Amino acid sequence: MSIVWVHEDAITLNHPVFWTAGPAVQPIFIWDTEEHDRRAYSLKRRVFIYECAHDLDIPIYAGRPCEILPVLAAGETIYTAGTPNLYVLDVVADLRKSHDVTVVDAPQLAHIPANTDTGRFFRFWNRAKKSALTHSSENQIETATAP
Amino acid sequence: MVSLLDSLPPGLAKPCALKRLEKSGRDKVVSRVKDISPGLADSDVIISEIRGGRKAADQCLAHLNPAKYGSTRNHLDGAVTRLSPYIRHGVVNITDVRDTALDISSAKDSEKFIQQLSWREYWQRLYKEFPRNIWQDVEPYKTGFSPDDYQDNLPRDIAEGRTGIASIDGFIDELLTTGYIHNHARLYLAGYVCHWRRIKWQAGAAWFLTHLLDGDPASNNLSWQWVASTFSHKPYYFNLENIAKFSGDTVDTRIETNRPLAGTYEELYARLFPNLEPKK
Numbered sequence: 001m002s003i004v005w006v007h008e009d010a011i012t013l014n015h016p017v018f019w020t021a022g023p024a025v026q027p028i029f030i031w032d033t034e035e036h037d038r039r040a041y042s043l044k045r046r047v048f049i050y051e052c053a054h055d056l057d058i059p060i061y062a063g064r065p066c067e068i069l070p071v072l073a074a075g076e077t078i079y080t081a082g083t084p085n086l087y088v089l090d091v092v093a094d095l096r097k098s099h100d101v102t103v104v105d106a107p108q109l110a111h112i113p114a115n116t117d118t119g120r121f122f123r124f125w126n127r128a129k130k131s132a133l134t135h136s137s138e139n140q141i142e143t144a145t146a147p
Numbered sequence: 148m149v150s151l152l153d154s155l156p157p158g159l160a161k162p163c164a165l166k167r168l169e170k171s172g173r174d175k176v177v178s179r180v181k182d183i184s185p186g187l188a189d190s191d192v193i194i195s196e197i198r199g200g201r202k203a204a205d206q207c208l209a210h211l212n213p214a215k216y217g218s219t220r221n222h223l224d225g226a227v228t229r230l231s232p233y234i235r236h237g238v239v240n241i242t243d244v245r246d247t248a249l250d251i252s253s254a255k256d257s258e259k260f261i262q263q264l265s266w267r268e269y270w271q272r273l274y275k276e277f278p279r280n281i282w283q284d285v286e287p288y289k290t291g292f293s294p295d296d297y298q299d300n301l302p303r304d305i306a307e308g309r310t311g312i313a314s315i316d317g318f319i320d321e322l323l324t325t326g327y328i329h330n331h332a333r334l335y336l337a338g339y340v341c342h343w344r345r346i347k348w349q350a351g352a353a354w355f356l357t358h359l360l361d362g363d364p365a366s367n368n369l370s371w372q373w374v375a376s377t378f379s380h381k382p383y384y385f386n387l388e389n390i391a392k393f394s395g396d397t398v399d400t401r402i403e404t405n406r407p408l409a410g411t412y413e414e415l416y417a418r419l420f421p422n423l424e425p426k427k
Contacts, residue, residue, distance in 0.1 A: 009363075010237035012201075031165070037186035040357045044195040044326045046180045046187070048360045051199030052238050054176065059164035062183045068162045081237065084275035084365065107242045109261075109268045124269050125262060132265050133254040136246050 001026055002076045005069055007088050010081035010106070011052040017104035021079040028072065029053040031062045035087055065091045070098055077102055107136065173198075195326040197232060197360055204233035208244070213252040217259035223329045223394045228260075231361035232327065234267065241268065267366055274365035281364045282349055289376040290342070291422025297347040301354050305340060313404035314390050315339050326360040331393055337374040338384045342419045343407060348375035386415055 004017055004027040013027060031053075036046055053060055061068050069078055069091075078095055080088070082105035095101050110128030118124045125132075131139060165183070168175050177194055181187065197203070207230045219225030233239045241264055248257040274281055284294065304310050308319030318332045328336075333355070340351040348371040355371070356362040372378035387408040391400040402409050410418070416426040 008236060011199075012237050012240070014240070015237065028164070031183055033184045033186060036184060040353070042193070042326070042357050043177075043180065043184075043187055043191045044193055045358070045360055045362070046184055047177055047194055048197065048199040048232060048326065049236065050176060050180050052233075052236050053199075054168065055200030055202070057167075061162050061164050063162060071162055084271060084278050085363075086278050086281075089278060106237070106240055109241050109245055109264055118269065118272060121266060121269050124272075125265055128265055128268075129258075129262075132245070132261055132268075133249075133258060135249045136242050 001072075001074070003028060003069060003073045003078050005030065005065065005078060005080040006053070006056065006058065007065075007080060007083070007085070008049055009083040009085050009088065011049070011056065013056055013058075015081050015104070015106060017079050017081045017102075020102060020104045021077075025079065026072070027056070027058045028068075029056070029058060029060045030065045030068055031060055032064055033062065034064065066094045069095060073099055075099065079104065081106065111139075193324055195324070195360060197229070197325065197327055199232075199236075199238070201233075201238055204230065204239045207233065208239065208247055211244075211247060211251060211260075213248040213260040214256040217256065220259060220263070221331055221393055223331060223397055225329075227329060229327065234264075235361040235363050235366075270365040270369045273369060281368050282352075284377040285369075285372055286377050288382075289380065290382050291420050292345065294347065297341075297345050299347055299350060301340070301346060301350040302344070305344065305346075306354060310339075312339075312407055313399035313401070314387070314394070314408065315405075317398055322355075322358050326358055328359075333370070334374060334383060335385055335390060337371050338382075339408075341371075341375045342382055342384050348372055348377065382420065384412075384415060384419055386410055386412060 002021060002025045004021050004025050006012070006027050006029045010017070011029070018025070018027075031050070077100045079102045080092065082103045092101050092103060110132040112124065112127040112131075116124065116127045165179070168179055173194075207228055211228055211230075212226050215226040216228065220227055230239065230244060234241055234244065245261055245264055248260050251257075288294065305319065308316045308323060310316055310319075315336065318328055318336050321332070322328050322336070337348070337351055340346050341348055352368045352371040355367050356364070359367065369378055374383040376382040385408070387400055387402065387405050387410075390398060390408065394400060399405070413426050416423070
Protein backbone atom coordinates (compact mmCIF):
# COMPACT_ATOMS: atom_id res chain seq x y z
CA MET A 1 0.00 0.00 0.00
CA SER A 2 1.34 3.40 -0.93
CA ILE A 3 2.13 5.84 1.83
CA VAL A 4 2.08 9.62 1.95
CA TRP A 5 4.62 10.77 4.49
CA VAL A 6 3.21 13.93 6.03
CA HIS A 7 6.26 15.68 7.46
CA GLU A 8 6.59 18.82 9.53
CA ASP A 9 6.86 21.19 6.53
CA ALA A 10 3.49 20.20 5.06
CA ILE A 11 1.11 19.10 7.83
CA THR A 12 -1.94 19.07 5.61
CA LEU A 13 -4.09 16.80 3.48
CA ASN A 14 -4.64 19.65 1.03
CA HIS A 15 -1.43 19.43 -0.95
CA PRO A 16 -0.73 18.43 -4.57
CA VAL A 17 1.07 15.33 -3.32
CA PHE A 18 -2.36 13.83 -2.63
CA TRP A 19 -3.59 14.67 -6.11
CA THR A 20 -0.56 12.88 -7.53
CA ALA A 21 -0.81 9.90 -5.20
CA GLY A 22 -4.52 9.29 -5.80
CA PRO A 23 -7.13 8.07 -3.34
CA ALA A 24 -5.72 4.65 -2.37
CA VAL A 25 -2.95 5.87 -0.12
CA GLN A 26 -2.36 6.02 3.59
CA PRO A 27 -1.14 9.36 4.93
CA ILE A 28 0.91 9.06 8.09
CA PHE A 29 2.83 11.41 10.34
CA ILE A 30 6.00 10.30 12.13
CA TRP A 31 6.98 11.82 15.46
CA ASP A 32 10.77 11.77 15.37
CA THR A 33 11.80 12.86 18.82
CA GLU A 34 15.50 12.34 18.07
CA GLU A 35 15.23 14.95 15.34
CA HIS A 36 13.32 17.29 17.65
CA ASP A 37 16.05 16.85 20.24
CA ARG A 38 18.73 17.52 17.66
CA ARG A 39 16.93 20.74 16.72
CA ALA A 40 16.42 21.58 20.41
CA TYR A 41 12.70 22.21 19.87
CA SER A 42 11.04 23.53 23.01
CA LEU A 43 7.95 21.92 24.48
CA LYS A 44 5.73 24.64 23.01
CA ARG A 45 7.03 23.97 19.51
CA ARG A 46 6.48 20.25 19.90
CA VAL A 47 2.95 20.75 21.21
CA PHE A 48 2.12 23.01 18.28
CA ILE A 49 3.43 20.47 15.76
CA TYR A 50 1.62 17.61 17.47
CA GLU A 51 -1.64 19.57 17.45
CA CYS A 52 -1.27 20.23 13.73
CA ALA A 53 -0.68 16.54 13.02
CA HIS A 54 -3.39 15.34 15.41
CA ASP A 55 -5.88 17.66 13.75
CA LEU A 56 -5.56 15.69 10.49
CA ASP A 57 -6.92 12.51 12.07
CA ILE A 58 -4.25 10.31 10.50
CA PRO A 59 -2.03 7.67 12.14
CA ILE A 60 0.89 9.11 14.07
CA TYR A 61 3.90 6.89 14.59
CA ALA A 62 6.81 7.54 16.92
CA GLY A 63 10.28 6.71 15.61
CA ARG A 64 12.65 7.29 12.74
CA PRO A 65 11.12 7.76 9.26
CA CYS A 66 13.87 5.68 7.63
CA GLU A 67 12.89 2.75 9.79
CA ILE A 68 9.11 3.13 9.80
CA LEU A 69 8.33 4.16 6.23
CA PRO A 70 9.92 1.17 4.44
CA VAL A 71 8.07 -1.26 6.68
CA LEU A 72 4.71 0.40 6.19
CA ALA A 73 5.16 0.93 2.45
CA ALA A 74 6.39 -2.65 1.97
CA GLY A 75 7.82 -1.97 -1.45
CA GLU A 76 5.04 0.33 -2.66
CA THR A 77 5.60 3.96 -3.63
CA ILE A 78 6.18 6.50 -0.90
CA TYR A 79 4.91 10.01 -1.59
CA THR A 80 5.83 13.20 0.20
CA ALA A 81 5.68 16.96 -0.17
CA GLY A 82 8.74 18.74 -1.52
CA THR A 83 10.80 20.89 0.83
CA PRO A 84 14.38 22.18 1.03
CA ASN A 85 14.54 20.76 4.56
CA LEU A 86 17.77 18.75 4.75
CA TYR A 87 16.29 16.28 7.19
CA VAL A 88 13.55 15.37 4.70
CA LEU A 89 15.98 15.36 1.78
CA ASP A 90 18.26 12.95 3.61
CA VAL A 91 15.37 10.64 4.53
CA VAL A 92 14.16 10.64 0.91
CA ALA A 93 17.67 9.87 -0.37
CA ASP A 94 17.88 6.93 2.01
CA LEU A 95 14.40 5.63 1.14
CA ARG A 96 15.22 5.73 -2.56
CA LYS A 97 17.74 2.92 -2.03
CA SER A 98 14.83 0.53 -1.52
CA HIS A 99 11.66 2.28 -2.67
CA ASP A 100 10.16 4.40 -5.35
CA VAL A 101 9.74 7.83 -3.77
CA THR A 102 7.72 10.57 -5.42
CA VAL A 103 8.25 14.11 -4.17
CA VAL A 104 5.64 16.68 -5.17
CA ASP A 105 6.13 20.42 -4.74
CA ALA A 106 3.41 22.86 -3.75
CA PRO A 107 2.58 25.66 -6.19
CA GLN A 108 4.87 28.63 -5.86
CA LEU A 109 3.72 32.13 -5.11
CA ALA A 110 5.74 33.69 -7.89
CA HIS A 111 7.09 32.62 -11.25
CA ILE A 112 10.40 34.07 -12.34
CA PRO A 113 12.83 33.23 -15.12
CA ALA A 114 15.40 30.63 -14.10
CA ASN A 115 18.34 32.96 -14.68
CA THR A 116 17.03 35.74 -12.42
CA ASP A 117 19.64 37.28 -10.11
CA THR A 118 18.32 36.52 -6.62
CA GLY A 119 21.30 37.91 -4.74
CA ARG A 120 19.02 40.41 -2.97
CA PHE A 121 15.31 40.26 -2.22
CA PHE A 122 14.25 43.29 -4.23
CA ARG A 123 15.90 41.97 -7.37
CA PHE A 124 13.77 38.86 -6.87
CA TRP A 125 10.66 40.89 -6.01
CA ASN A 126 10.93 43.09 -9.08
CA ARG A 127 10.73 39.98 -11.25
CA ALA A 128 8.25 38.13 -9.06
CA LYS A 129 5.81 40.94 -8.31
CA LYS A 130 3.49 40.52 -11.26
CA SER A 131 2.80 36.82 -10.79
CA ALA A 132 2.86 37.06 -6.98
CA LEU A 133 0.07 39.65 -7.11
CA THR A 134 -2.06 37.52 -9.41
CA HIS A 135 -4.76 35.23 -8.05
CA SER A 136 -4.17 31.52 -8.73
CA SER A 137 -7.39 31.33 -10.73
CA GLU A 138 -6.01 33.94 -13.14
CA ASN A 139 -2.41 32.85 -13.17
CA GLN A 140 -1.96 31.01 -16.44
CA ILE A 141 1.45 29.71 -15.46
CA GLU A 142 0.08 27.79 -12.51
CA THR A 143 0.02 24.19 -13.58
CA ALA A 144 -1.17 22.36 -10.49
CA THR A 145 -4.72 21.14 -10.92
CA ALA A 146 -7.17 19.55 -8.56
CA PRO A 147 -8.27 15.95 -9.29
CA MET B 148 -7.67 7.17 1.15
CA VAL B 149 -7.64 3.80 2.85
CA SER B 150 -7.62 3.57 6.59
CA LEU B 151 -5.42 0.71 7.74
CA LEU B 152 -2.03 -0.76 7.04
CA ASP B 153 -2.06 -4.53 6.93
CA SER B 154 0.36 -6.02 4.40
CA LEU B 155 3.93 -6.38 5.54
CA PRO B 156 6.84 -8.41 4.25
CA PRO B 157 7.45 -11.44 6.44
CA GLY B 158 9.92 -10.92 9.24
CA LEU B 159 9.29 -7.22 9.70
CA ALA B 160 7.69 -5.97 12.87
CA LYS B 161 4.71 -3.75 12.17
CA PRO B 162 5.12 -0.30 13.69
CA CYS B 163 2.19 0.68 15.86
CA ALA B 164 0.54 4.05 15.52
CA LEU B 165 0.05 5.98 18.73
CA LYS B 166 -3.40 5.63 20.24
CA ARG B 167 -5.54 8.52 19.10
CA LEU B 168 -6.35 11.13 21.72
CA GLU B 169 -9.78 12.58 22.26
CA LYS B 170 -10.37 15.78 20.32
CA SER B 171 -10.86 17.82 23.47
CA GLY B 172 -8.39 18.29 26.27
CA ARG B 173 -5.15 20.10 25.64
CA ASP B 174 -3.72 18.64 28.81
CA LYS B 175 -3.80 15.24 27.16
CA VAL B 176 -1.91 16.57 24.15
CA VAL B 177 0.76 18.07 26.38
CA SER B 178 1.01 14.87 28.37
CA ARG B 179 1.32 12.84 25.16
CA VAL B 180 4.02 15.11 23.78
CA LYS B 181 6.00 14.80 27.00
CA ASP B 182 5.61 11.02 26.91
CA ILE B 183 6.99 10.75 23.40
CA SER B 184 9.74 13.34 23.95
CA PRO B 185 12.03 11.72 26.52
CA GLY B 186 14.89 14.05 25.61
CA LEU B 187 12.98 17.16 26.64
CA ALA B 188 14.35 18.90 29.74
CA ASP B 189 12.15 18.70 32.84
CA SER B 190 12.49 22.45 33.19
CA ASP B 191 10.81 23.02 29.80
CA VAL B 192 7.19 23.41 30.84
CA ILE B 193 5.88 26.42 28.89
CA ILE B 194 2.99 25.93 26.48
CA SER B 195 1.98 28.63 24.01
CA GLU B 196 -1.59 29.85 23.87
CA ILE B 197 -1.29 29.57 20.09
CA ARG B 198 -2.86 26.32 19.00
CA GLY B 199 -1.94 24.11 16.09
CA GLY B 200 -4.32 22.90 13.41
CA ARG B 201 -6.38 24.11 10.49
CA LYS B 202 -9.22 25.53 12.57
CA ALA B 203 -6.84 27.87 14.37
CA ALA B 204 -5.26 28.85 11.06
CA ASP B 205 -8.66 29.61 9.60
CA GLN B 206 -9.40 31.90 12.55
CA CYS B 207 -6.27 33.90 11.70
CA LEU B 208 -7.25 33.98 8.03
CA ALA B 209 -10.72 35.25 8.97
CA HIS B 210 -9.12 38.33 10.52
CA LEU B 211 -6.88 39.05 7.54
CA ASN B 212 -7.05 42.70 6.48
CA PRO B 213 -4.38 43.23 3.81
CA ALA B 214 -4.88 47.00 3.49
CA LYS B 215 -4.64 47.59 7.23
CA TYR B 216 -1.69 45.23 7.39
CA GLY B 217 0.08 47.36 4.80
CA SER B 218 -0.31 50.56 6.79
CA THR B 219 0.33 49.20 10.31
CA ARG B 220 2.58 46.15 9.94
CA ASN B 221 5.70 47.77 11.39
CA HIS B 222 3.93 48.61 14.62
CA LEU B 223 4.09 45.99 17.34
CA ASP B 224 0.32 46.30 17.78
CA GLY B 225 -0.33 46.50 14.02
CA ALA B 226 -2.74 44.33 12.06
CA VAL B 227 -0.37 41.42 11.58
CA THR B 228 -1.95 38.07 10.80
CA ARG B 229 -0.09 35.62 13.07
CA LEU B 230 -0.43 33.12 10.23
CA SER B 231 3.29 32.41 10.09
CA PRO B 232 3.30 29.26 12.28
CA TYR B 233 0.64 27.71 10.05
CA ILE B 234 2.39 28.73 6.83
CA ARG B 235 5.72 27.45 8.12
CA HIS B 236 4.28 24.00 8.83
CA GLY B 237 2.23 23.90 5.65
CA VAL B 238 -1.09 23.82 7.49
CA VAL B 239 -2.12 26.50 5.01
CA ASN B 240 -0.55 26.92 1.61
CA ILE B 241 1.09 30.24 0.85
CA THR B 242 -0.77 30.54 -2.47
CA ASP B 243 -4.11 30.01 -0.73
CA VAL B 244 -3.21 32.79 1.71
CA ARG B 245 -2.29 35.06 -1.20
CA ASP B 246 -5.57 34.24 -2.96
CA THR B 247 -7.54 34.99 0.21
CA ALA B 248 -5.86 38.39 0.43
CA LEU B 249 -6.73 39.11 -3.20
CA ASP B 250 -10.32 38.02 -2.57
CA ILE B 251 -10.54 40.60 0.21
CA SER B 252 -8.57 43.50 -1.23
CA SER B 253 -7.24 44.77 -4.52
CA ALA B 254 -3.74 43.83 -5.67
CA LYS B 255 -2.61 47.35 -4.80
CA ASP B 256 -3.98 47.18 -1.27
CA SER B 257 -2.61 43.66 -0.82
CA GLU B 258 0.85 44.41 -2.13
CA LYS B 259 2.68 44.90 1.19
CA PHE B 260 1.14 41.75 2.61
CA ILE B 261 1.96 39.66 -0.45
CA GLN B 262 5.45 41.15 -0.53
CA GLN B 263 5.98 39.80 2.97
CA LEU B 264 4.75 36.38 1.84
CA SER B 265 7.27 36.67 -0.98
CA TRP B 266 10.11 37.14 1.51
CA ARG B 267 9.35 33.65 2.77
CA GLU B 268 9.34 32.25 -0.74
CA TYR B 269 12.59 34.06 -1.46
CA TRP B 270 14.30 32.53 1.58
CA GLN B 271 12.94 29.09 0.67
CA ARG B 272 14.34 29.36 -2.85
CA LEU B 273 17.78 30.21 -1.51
CA TYR B 274 17.57 27.33 0.96
CA LYS B 275 16.64 24.97 -1.85
CA GLU B 276 19.61 26.17 -3.86
CA PHE B 277 22.12 25.76 -1.01
CA PRO B 278 20.53 23.41 1.55
CA ARG B 279 23.81 22.47 3.21
CA ASN B 280 24.99 26.05 3.68
CA ILE B 281 22.14 27.35 5.77
CA TRP B 282 24.38 27.85 8.85
CA GLN B 283 27.25 29.46 6.93
CA ASP B 284 27.93 33.15 6.47
CA VAL B 285 26.74 34.08 2.97
CA GLU B 286 29.09 37.07 2.81
CA PRO B 287 31.67 38.71 5.11
CA TYR B 288 30.50 40.92 7.97
CA LYS B 289 30.28 44.64 7.08
CA THR B 290 30.66 45.73 10.68
CA GLY B 291 34.41 46.27 10.80
CA PHE B 292 34.78 42.98 12.67
CA SER B 293 35.69 39.46 11.56
CA PRO B 294 33.75 36.33 12.59
CA ASP B 295 36.40 35.62 15.22
CA ASP B 296 35.45 38.85 17.00
CA TYR B 297 32.01 37.41 17.77
CA GLN B 298 31.16 35.04 20.63
CA ASP B 299 30.07 31.53 19.68
CA ASN B 300 27.46 31.00 22.38
CA LEU B 301 24.42 32.84 23.63
CA PRO B 302 24.94 34.07 27.22
CA ARG B 303 22.42 32.93 29.83
CA ASP B 304 21.17 36.43 30.58
CA ILE B 305 19.92 36.69 27.01
CA ALA B 306 18.53 33.15 26.88
CA GLU B 307 16.60 33.81 30.07
CA GLY B 308 15.58 37.41 29.43
CA ARG B 309 17.69 38.95 32.20
CA THR B 310 19.79 41.46 30.26
CA GLY B 311 18.62 44.33 32.45
CA ILE B 312 17.33 46.22 29.41
CA ALA B 313 13.59 46.44 29.89
CA SER B 314 12.45 46.44 26.27
CA ILE B 315 14.79 43.62 25.29
CA ASP B 316 13.80 41.52 28.31
CA GLY B 317 10.14 42.12 27.45
CA PHE B 318 10.62 40.83 23.92
CA ILE B 319 12.53 37.80 25.20
CA ASP B 320 9.79 37.04 27.72
CA GLU B 321 7.23 37.10 24.93
CA LEU B 322 9.39 34.82 22.81
CA LEU B 323 9.81 32.32 25.64
CA THR B 324 6.18 32.29 26.75
CA THR B 325 4.29 32.48 23.44
CA GLY B 326 6.70 31.22 20.78
CA TYR B 327 5.74 34.21 18.68
CA ILE B 328 6.98 37.80 18.48
CA HIS B 329 6.33 40.54 15.97
CA ASN B 330 8.84 40.76 13.12
CA HIS B 331 10.06 44.17 14.28
CA ALA B 332 10.75 42.76 17.75
CA ARG B 333 12.73 39.96 16.10
CA LEU B 334 14.87 42.56 14.37
CA TYR B 335 15.44 44.40 17.65
CA LEU B 336 16.49 41.20 19.41
CA ALA B 337 18.72 40.08 16.55
CA GLY B 338 20.33 43.52 16.33
CA TYR B 339 20.94 43.55 20.07
CA VAL B 340 22.48 40.05 20.05
CA CYS B 341 24.71 40.62 17.01
CA HIS B 342 25.80 44.23 17.51
CA TRP B 343 25.40 45.27 21.14
CA ARG B 344 26.64 41.93 22.49
CA ARG B 345 28.73 40.89 19.47
CA ILE B 346 27.55 37.30 19.36
CA LYS B 347 27.58 35.18 16.21
CA TRP B 348 24.22 35.24 14.41
CA GLN B 349 24.23 31.45 14.41
CA ALA B 350 23.82 31.39 18.20
CA GLY B 351 20.86 33.74 18.05
CA ALA B 352 19.29 31.92 15.13
CA ALA B 353 19.50 28.59 16.94
CA TRP B 354 17.89 30.18 20.00
CA PHE B 355 14.98 31.48 17.90
CA LEU B 356 14.52 28.08 16.26
CA THR B 357 14.16 26.51 19.68
CA HIS B 358 11.26 28.77 20.57
CA LEU B 359 9.53 30.29 17.54
CA LEU B 360 6.50 28.28 16.45
CA ASP B 361 7.14 29.52 12.92
CA GLY B 362 10.90 28.97 13.06
CA ASP B 363 12.35 27.46 9.93
CA PRO B 364 16.01 27.49 8.95
CA ALA B 365 15.55 29.50 5.76
CA SER B 366 13.51 32.51 6.92
CA ASN B 367 15.08 32.52 10.35
CA ASN B 368 18.76 32.10 9.54
CA LEU B 369 18.80 34.30 6.48
CA SER B 370 16.92 37.05 8.34
CA TRP B 371 19.53 36.87 11.10
CA GLN B 372 22.20 37.21 8.41
CA TRP B 373 20.37 40.25 7.04
CA VAL B 374 20.64 41.84 10.49
CA ALA B 375 24.23 40.70 11.06
CA SER B 376 25.27 42.08 7.63
CA THR B 377 26.48 38.74 6.28
CA PHE B 378 23.59 38.81 3.82
CA SER B 379 23.04 42.54 3.37
CA HIS B 380 25.00 45.66 2.52
CA LYS B 381 25.15 46.97 6.09
CA PRO B 382 24.31 45.91 9.64
CA TYR B 383 20.79 46.50 10.93
CA TYR B 384 20.66 48.43 14.19
CA PHE B 385 18.13 50.63 15.94
CA ASN B 386 17.76 52.99 18.83
CA LEU B 387 15.39 53.38 21.73
CA GLU B 388 13.48 56.11 19.95
CA ASN B 389 12.68 53.67 17.16
CA ILE B 390 11.32 51.09 19.59
CA ALA B 391 9.19 53.76 21.24
CA LYS B 392 7.87 54.88 17.86
CA PHE B 393 6.70 51.43 16.86
CA SER B 394 5.66 49.96 20.20
CA GLY B 395 3.25 52.56 21.54
CA ASP B 396 2.44 51.81 25.15
CA THR B 397 3.07 48.09 24.90
CA VAL B 398 6.77 48.14 25.76
CA ASP B 399 8.80 49.79 28.55
CA THR B 400 10.89 52.31 26.60
CA ARG B 401 11.96 54.58 29.44
CA ILE B 402 15.55 55.77 29.10
CA GLU B 403 16.43 54.81 32.68
CA THR B 404 15.54 51.15 32.01
CA ASN B 405 17.01 50.98 28.50
CA ARG B 406 20.23 53.03 28.65
CA PRO B 407 22.39 50.91 26.27
CA LEU B 408 19.86 51.47 23.48
CA ALA B 409 19.52 55.22 23.94
CA GLY B 410 21.24 57.69 21.64
CA THR B 411 21.22 59.02 18.13
CA TYR B 412 21.96 56.71 15.23
CA GLU B 413 25.30 58.45 14.75
CA GLU B 414 26.27 57.91 18.40
CA LEU B 415 25.23 54.27 18.38
CA TYR B 416 26.98 53.64 15.06
CA ALA B 417 30.24 54.98 16.47
CA ARG B 418 29.82 52.90 19.62
CA LEU B 419 28.77 49.63 17.94
CA PHE B 420 31.03 49.79 14.87
CA PRO B 421 34.15 51.66 15.98
CA ASN B 422 36.26 50.23 13.15
CA LEU B 423 34.05 51.74 10.45
CA GLU B 424 34.16 55.27 9.13
CA PRO B 425 31.99 57.57 11.26
CA LYS B 426 28.42 57.91 10.03
CA LYS B 427 27.79 61.40 8.64
